[in-house]
Amino acid sequence: MDKHMSLDEVIAGLQAKYPEQLEVVEDSLQPAVRVKSDILLKVMQELKEEYGLDFLADLTAVDLGDEGFRAINHVMSWKPYRMLRVEVDVPKNRPRVPSLTDLWAAANVQEREAFDMFGIIYEGHPKLTRILLSDNFEGYPLRKDFKITSRRK
């Protein structure tokens, strides 16, 4: 497959393959697709190996409040320059997403950080422990329901 096709073609190709589990995010400033978590690994692998978007630019998450979390992955290539956001909705009661560590070593630290901040469990991660906060820290600070309490009482 052509590794230099434009992003529109990439998205069209993905959409044709996964009509059910993948939707294109409308009215977004940057191109984005939203996938179901069971095909995330497959989509990412195809993006990396077939479409040539082989660089993991960023991996993080957002707390959407009652709707749950959203895992955000940015993949890119620079010849030509393309960047695609791949979103996965993660339910709040069972925050589990497949880990991308098998595809990119860069995912290792970033998934640990997202776990640290949101408590999202990346399945298949070799060592999912806290990275920035101390091991005995309680709670996940970037969740919207995390209460900031003053250290000085």
Place this chain on the structure above:
Amino acid sequence: MSLADDKFLRTEELTLNMGPQHPSTHGVYRAILTLDGEYIKGMENVIGYLHRGMEKLAEARTYPQFIPYPDRLDYAAGMLNELGYVQAVEKLMGIEVPERAEYIRIIMAELQRMASHMVMLGSYALDLGGYTPWMYFFRDREKILDLFEMASGARMTPCYMRIGGVAEDLPPEFLPQLRKFMDSMPASFEEYDNIVTGNEIFIARTKGVGVLPVEKLLSYGVTGPNLRAAGVDYDLRKVAPYGIYDRFEFDVPVYENGDCFDRFVIRIAEMKQSLRILEQAIKDLPEGPIKAKVPRVIKPPKGEVYHQIEGSKGVLGYYVVSDETNKPYRLHIHGPSFINLGALPDMCMDLTLQDVIATIASIDFILGEVDR
């Protein structure tokens, strides 16, 4: 029978805590080393000592209020961090920045890149035991900091960028002083080469040390000079020009070996390119306003944006989510130091303790950005 199998000669691996208080970890970073003699058999990063919850803080600040915070990320490259943040917000709101402000931003960004590289080169030399080169680099960095002080009032944490432009116009003394600095640099480059790059001991200690194959570097997401030293010409200023970088003529230095030596010289080469950009920016600097008309209360429309710039240490990304209030709903900072540090244990495997010091210095990470 090897020595280790001898039942009378028992060898034991030594677990050594390097840091959080250690002269060469550039801050409060800790590495758990497993040593066999002086050779590294295992290495684990322990970070987070400087974690200030920057991303959580952002959610409680308005958009302009957050501008001083990126200064404290990578405190050796405040201007660049601010630039990334304000450009992300501008992208989200669709603000056009006036010409003069764009040029001033380029001048500041390139000066900051040079200053950041000087910190790296100086402390690199110092970590290898060269005290004098350290002073040479910091002497020249001081001139840049003076320029920053002139323009913004602060040396390390300028808080100079604004959403839609810059805070103040350049003072009249700025350009002559900048000219003087730029004229002094060629002589300084020669000095750097004489005291560090050409030194036999320095070459012996850095050539072929801390190499990772390119595929691994890409997999680890390493960017910036560290990646370019290994032969990948990925520089966002060329690949996806942000601001007005597409108007300037400059080369992207690329080296081949990706060892500690190349990571050193590539930064000197980049500084020379920065000078070229500065030269053109001064020549073309237009008159005009320095700030776009932006609403008094900044409320970006609902949406999200991921904006990347080429920082001094690699690609610096800001992921901003807006919910139409005056505070970011979520702000994620993709710090290059954090990512580059992830590749460090792999790089250091089977090296000696002294090579680890060299490799740590050559990766050039700033703990403020690692821990955020």
Place this chain on the structure above:
Amino acid sequence: MENLFVNISGALRGWFTGMGLPPMAVEAIMALVFLVAILAFVLLNVVYLVYLERKLSAYMQQRLGPNRVGPRGLFQTLLDVLKLFGKEDIIPNAADRWVFRLAAILVMVPAIMAFAVVPFGQGMIAVDLNIGIFYFVAVSSTATIAFLMAGWGSNNKWALLGGMRTVAQMVSYELPMVLSLLGVVMLAGSLRISDIMAAQKTVWFVVLQPVAFLIYLVASTAELNRQPFDLPEGEQELTAGPFTEYSGMRYALFFLAEYTNMIAVSAIAATLFLGGPQGPWLPSWLWFVIKVYVMIGIYMWFRWTFPRIRMDHLLAFNWKFLVPLSLANVLVTGIGLEIYKWFQTIRW
């Protein structure tokens, strides 16, 4: 002026004899007098050397250096020493207390002892041993033990690594240093310091033995644990090597020992290669001080110019380059001597 110190010592000796003391006692008292004189010389110089090093490095780095305490910052080191005196002497709980404490004192002993054979001027050697050079080499090599004791006794992994490095480095560099001195000894035909000095009346040995001088310069820098061979201390790697756990006066003793050793090594270099305490116009002891300071200047120049070498490079450089080179130097010197003798026989 020339015989100022010799006369003082002669007067003292006469005074003690005049008090009716037996010759043995006079000798013992005189030995004490020499010791005090050496200590005074060393301590005064060390205080000045620390200042000099800081000033010199400052000028090399385009800084000013200490300039607040006293005229041009001259009293800075004095106050630093006072500060170190006032500091608490911390002995870690896990340390081997005896070894830890003893090491700081032991490190000074060989450094001071080496001065027994140093000629401070014409006829100003405390003890003119007939095996002077051998004594110097033997005594200074025992300093290794003190460093190992400090590294081991601290019970600190960094200190231990530093201690191990010290032993590896000092023991290996002992060899080329001794072999380089051998060339001089062959030329002079004696191990006695005063004989070697006399042999340099016409031409300094640095001219006849340039290779030996360079080898000595490199090997002695390594013996001193100074840049670029300061691996045992290795500030950026091992924080302070064997001295990591030391504080206060004990730490100062290590510092003192380093500078004392530097004076001793420079003094030997001045004696063996630069003609010792002789020269025109000025008194011999002043010449000696000038030559020693020239040598010290070279060591300081090294320190503030070079980055640190790597351990395996260090040892490889020693065993694969310096030792063979110094052996070759001995061989060439021997052949040269034989040819010289042969020439002399056919002339007559």
